[in-house]
Amino acid sequence: MKALDNLSWPIVILVALTLGLAPFTPEPHIWEKLKLLAVGELVKPIDWFDFVLHGAPWVVLVLKAAQTVRKQVD
Secondary structure, three states: OHHHHHOOHHHHHHHHHHOOOOOOOOOOHHHHHHHHHHOOOOOOHHHHHHHHHHHHHHHHHHHHHHHHHHHHHO
């Protein structure tokens, strides 16, 4: 969790909005992968790789936010 402290908010947000959503057309790539996951069609290894690649920035963003909130409560 100390690694999350070393990441600045602007960088985390920027990476989540760029890599996390790219390519933007016709719809954000992570959204397409989430829809495939929801209907059980996320089966190809490249789809899983894309899901992890585009989902990781959002996971980091959520973890950093949770850590920040937890620190403020304590």
